[in-house]
Amino acid sequence: MQNIPEVKLGLIAVSRDCFVISLSERRRAALAAACGKKGVNLYEAKTTVENELDMQKVLEEVKAEGCNALCVFLGNFGPETPETLIAKYFDGPVMYAAAAEETGKDLINGRGDAYCGMLNCSYNLGLRHLDAYIPEYPIGTADEIAEMIADFVPVARTLIGLSNLKIITFGPRPQDFFACNAPIQPLYDLGVEVQENSELDLLIAYRAHANDKRIPDVVADMSKELGTGNQYPDMLPRMAQFELTLLDWAEENKGARKYVAFADKCWPAFPKEFGFEPCYVNSRMNTRGIPVSCEVDIYGALSEYIGMCVTGDTVTLLDINNSVPADLYNEDIKTKYSYKLNDTFMGFHCGNTPSCKLCADRAVKYQLIQNRLLENGNTPDFTRGTLEGDIAAGDITFYRLQGTADGQLRSYVAEGEVLPVATRSFGGIGVFAIPEMGRFYRHVLVGKRYPHHGAVAFQHCGKALYSIFQYLGVKDIAYNQPAGNLYKDENPFA
Structure with a gap:
């Protein structure tokens, strides 16, 4: 990278x-x-x-x-x-x-x-x-x-x-997604530079890349990467044009900084005006070592970049999304693994996870939720462009560095794994298992008011992350407490 x-x-x-x-x-x-x-x-x-x-x-x-x-x-x-x-x-x-x-x-x-x-x-x-x-x-x-x-x-x-990083944003955030919004002052305190732009700036830059001579080469690379997952070949030129837009913007706007990350708006106006969902391009940028967080999640982009530096590998950003149904747990997990039902959950995003971290049947598809919202559930057109498939099994670390509403930094780190269990769902999604996740969810994620996005590194790297957050002066570094170790706000009689 x-x-x-x-x-x-x-x-x-x-x-x-x-x-x-x-x-x-x-x-x-x-x-x-x-x-x-x-x-x-x-x-x-x-x-x-x-x-x-x-x-x-x-x-x-x-x-x-x-x-x-x-x-x-x-x-x-x-x-x-x-x-x-x-x-x-x-x-x-x-x-x-x-x-x-x-x-x-x-x-x-x-x-x-x-x-x-x-x-x-x-x-x-x-x-x-x-x-x-x-x-x-x-x-x-x-x-x-x-x-x-x-x-x-x-x-x-x-x-x-981090001392040489610039986070480039294209906003504003979608309505009702305030959970990933946070003051940027703590980023400056860390030495991170932030450049905020309008979604309109990005659209103008995208249109200026129409007929870019490099588009065919990028399309060919996308086709090779996707293989049989290239379900919408007619979409590739549009997405290639967008990839070149982001790469050029990074190079032209990094200024005195050496490294960049993006926090981009991806809905609701984006797909209709650009003509596609940006998820697959975001996944490719992540593979290149340039994280692109969804929904203008600045601290999500920061967290992703930290994970890339720690592991030297690509990462992803996921919603801590939905519980695992009891019947799925009983059929595929209970008798095979030592996890309780509430140790498991599903991590999901529309399609930004790099293809190398998905199972072999991954493919470019369409965003089901946006199709309902923007195309009335009809045959998908501009809501196409997600990279979907189950996330491959293996070790993971779920983590996040977050700025609070009062301008403080806090973080969490939890090691676990993605289970080799079919999700039976849509998007880039996996069945995650973290020991004592239920208590961690209640007393850290909910109790300390973290947003729904978490960064995922595809190995156990909690030791390094904890040391980094300590060095950065983060006072509150939460982790999943073992059974019997109560959180400060945990009811001992529950």
């Missing part, structure tokens, strides 16, 4: 001047070697930081190497002021970790006391109001810290991406 950053990681060792500097340098070399064995590429800085002048020197060194994220490694106790000033003056995410003692046979000159130094490091970061990534247990051997650094990479990639 070209729309997410590449992490260029730098490794900096620090050493307190009353400790043996060679101990920290030897441990740094071992850590760099362990990272290499695990396939984690990084630049091992030659300067070891003992004082503020070293701090300035090493920052010049890693910047010259193009590093955009750092691991500051306490090979011994470490100098708390210079090591934390690294985070202050480096323009990018910084991780801190410390060396475990290596052997009971060398606890005199070979003892580094980094276990103690990590406490002073954390305290000093707090004094300076600095954000940093600190692993759950930040003390380890070279191999263990190499694993921590590997966990840091997707976190760093996301933080770098």
Whole structure:
């Protein structure tokens, strides 16, 4: 994906001047070697930081190497002021970790006391109001810290991406969909830029792409992707024209930013005026690494982009849509899986999920609900253009970062799976299962007033998402509590 950053990681060792500097340098070399064995590429800085002048020197060194994220490694106790000033003056995410003692046979000159130094490091970061990534247990051997650094990479990639992201919107929102509307001030607080446009601006740009010479090539690519699912070949030129419109708009309007996401209006005026539903094009944009959220859901687009950075894979945005009927549950789920009925639900959207995440029988169809509304249930014309099919089975993470009405940020993360169960329904849809979903639905999604849209990553990535939201300063990070762990507002007698 070209729309997410590449992490260029730098490794900096620090050493307190009353400790043996060679101990920290030897441990740094071992850590760099362990990272290499695990396939984690990084630049091992030659300067070891003992004082503020070293701090300035090493920052010049890693910047010259193009590093955009750092691991500051306490090979011994470490100098708390210079090591934390690294985070202050480096323009990018910084991780801190410390060396475990290596052997009971060398606890005199070979003892580094980094276990103690990590406490002073954390305290000093707090004094300076600095954000940093600190692993759950930040003390380890070279191999263990190499694993921590590997966990840091997707976190760093996301933080770098957000600092260079512009969300482009085409609105306003459809009536009665206020649930996905939220103040944009928290986005600016995160460093995300927002460009709001009219749906009319998009229509003018679309019409300017009529007879674009690139349309036949895009049509051919769409036909190849869809195969037997190409049920409306006459629609493809219109949708190809729209895809080129979005791609050109992104390139021409990203400005000083490197990465883009869209939050587009898709109904009720869109299909009639453009001549199709935009869902299939949105799915293709997502596959390219450019998320396009439905219904001008700005925080949905933000959440999708975060998931792409974390996983390096495409994501989707779905309605947390409908309960699973009891008869379907009894026939296809109850005796095969360890989920209760209210652990399951159906995630749905009209057709924006990338084709690579749908079952083999996916196809371009028409939007049934919009056909009823806009074409009186007659033979579909401009309500065609959805990409429909059951979502393929596999691990997922349902999550969202949301701005509240009073301008605060909150989030949720829940890991689960899509079950290999036929939905017997329409749209891009799947049967989802999340442990204790019923309680999570009531006390997080309903209780904390989240909108109906949730982002879906197609793997378990809750650990990285939680760390990202912590780094961003989100105070309320909700997750699905295990059975027996009550939510704050949960009735203990229920």
